[in-house]
Amino acid sequence: MDTLTRLEHTIAERRSADPGSSYVAQLTSRGVPVMARKVGEEAVETAVAALSGTREDLVGEAADVIFHLMVLLAAKGIPLREVMEELDRREGLSGLEEKASRSE
Numbered sequence: 001m002d003t004l005t006r007l008e009h010t011i012a013e014r015r016s017a018d019p020g021s022s023y024v025a026q027l028t029s030r031g032v033p034v035m036a037r038k039v040g041e042e043a044v045e046t047a048v049a050a051l052s053g054t055r056e057d058l059v060g061e062a063a064d065v066i067f068h069l070m071v072l073l074a075a076k077g078i079p080l081r082e083v084m085e086e087l088d089r090r091e092g093l094s095g096l097e098e099k100a101s102r103s104e
C-alpha cells in the first residue's frame with residue numbers, strides 16, 4: 001500500500017477517535033470550514049517556504065498541505081482514488097494535446 005493510501009485509511013479511522021488524543025478527530029469536530037481554512041493556510045505557508053525557506057521547510061509545508069487536503073477530502077466524502085482518476089484523465093488529455101501538436 002502506498003503512503004497516501006495508508007494515510008487515507010488512518011484518517012478514516014481517526015475521524016471518530018477522541019478529539020483529545022487525535023488531531024484528525026479534533027479537526028473533524030471543528031468542521032469543514034476549519035479544515036478548508038487550514039488547507040488555505042498550509043498552501044500559503046508552502047508558497048512562502050518555496051520563495052524564502054529552506055528545502056526542509058518546503059518539504060515540511062508540502063507534507064502539511066497534503067495532510068490537511070486529505071482530511072478535507074475525507075470530510076467531503078471524496079476518495080483519493082477520485083482525485084487520482086482526475087489526474088490520470090488530465091495525463092491522457094495532455095497526451096492527446098501533444099499528439100495533436102506533433103501532427104500539425
Ligand SMILES: N=c1c2ncn([C@@H]3O[C@H](COP(=O)(O)OP(=O)(O)OP(=O)(O)O)[C@@H](O)[C@H]3O)c2ncn1[C@@H]1O[C@H](COP(=O)(O)O)[C@@H](O)[C@H]1O
Nearest residue numbers: 007010011014015017021022023024025026038063064067
Ligand atoms: N500527517 C499528520 C499531520 N501533519 C500535521 N499534523 C498536525 O497538524 C497540526 C498543525 O499544526 P499547526 O501549527 O498548523 O496548527 P495549530 O496552530 O497547532 O492548530 P490549529 O488550531 O491551527 O489547528 C499539528 O498539531 C500537527 O501535529 C498532523 N497530524 C496527524 N498526521 C497524520 O495523521 C495520523 C493520525 O493522527 P491523529 O489523528 O493525531 O491520531 C498520524 O498518524 C499522521 O500520519
